[in-house]
Amino acid sequence: MPGNGAVTRNTLRQQIADALRDEVLGGRLQPGQEFTVKEIAEQYGVSATPVREALVDLAAQGLLEADQHRGFRVHEYSVADYRGIIEARALVIDGMFKALDDGHLGLVDEPDATRIPALLAGVRRRGEEAQRAAGAGDLTVLIGYDLRFWRELSALFGNPYLSDFLHRLRVQSWVCAVQHLRRMDDLRGELWADHTGLVDALVRRDTKVAREIVAAYNAQSLAVIERMAGE
Structure with missing residues (x-):
């Protein structure tokens, strides 16, 4: 059983990983930007060990690249990468919807449709917050609520x-998208904002409409990134 020191180090490791992920998603760490374990340790005023562990975790998640001689750098995603992530994301989500088609929702012991609205109520609240942020063009707030929305839904x-796996794909897709979206002066009308429409379709167990909403979301997202990248 680990002692308190190991627990503290693991907690610090996660805190550093979360902070650096937010730096990447916030655009403060740019694609291709390089840094060392020592630089991050000094920035946060901690020892090198939890920093190194956090950076290795982020590299495993596809946010960073490890260079044996130079340290780490923020991964640069191409538009082709984004297309692949969108495709993978769609396959995972379609599998979720198939489970609902088959009368199964993981937290429902029996295929009891009456419990589904209650299970999805919290997810819908996250969706409402995400929609408000999207409508206001507030990318930072949107990313936070959007990640929570999909995490809780899945x-x-x-x-x-x-x-x-879906959470990892969604973080990667945001890391790819923010490098383009943060160059736009006004994001209102450019960000997907039909989270509650998706939840309402799932409450009705209407996976046909849910699939159409997700397909439209993917198409819109890809079109924005392709336009911003000049493709």
Whole structure:
């Protein structure tokens, strides 16, 4: 059983990883930007060990690249990468919807449709906040609520591996998108804002409409990134 020192180090490791992820998503760490373990340790005033562990975690998640001689750098995603992430994301989400088609929602012991609205109520509240942020063009707030929305939604399907994989894909897609979106002066009208429409479709168990909403979301997102990248 780990002692308190190990618990503290693991907590610090996660805090540093979360902070650096937010730096990347906030555009403060730019694609291709390089840094060392020593630089990050000095920035946060901590020892090198939890920093190195946090950076290795982020590299495993695809946010950073490790260079044996230079340290780490922020991963640069191409538009082709973004297309691949969107495709993978769509396949995972379609699998979730298929579970609902088959009468199964992970936290429902029986295929009881009456419990689905209650299970999705919290997810819908995250969606409402995400929509408000999208409408205001507030990218930072949107990313936070959007990640929580999809994390909580996917968790309802009872497969933590699927949920973790989708979360990783969504973080990667945001990392790719922000390098383009942060160059825009006004993001109002450019960001997807139909989270509650998706939840309402799932409450009705209307996966046909849910799939159409996700397909439209993916198409809109890809079109914005392609336009911003000049493709």
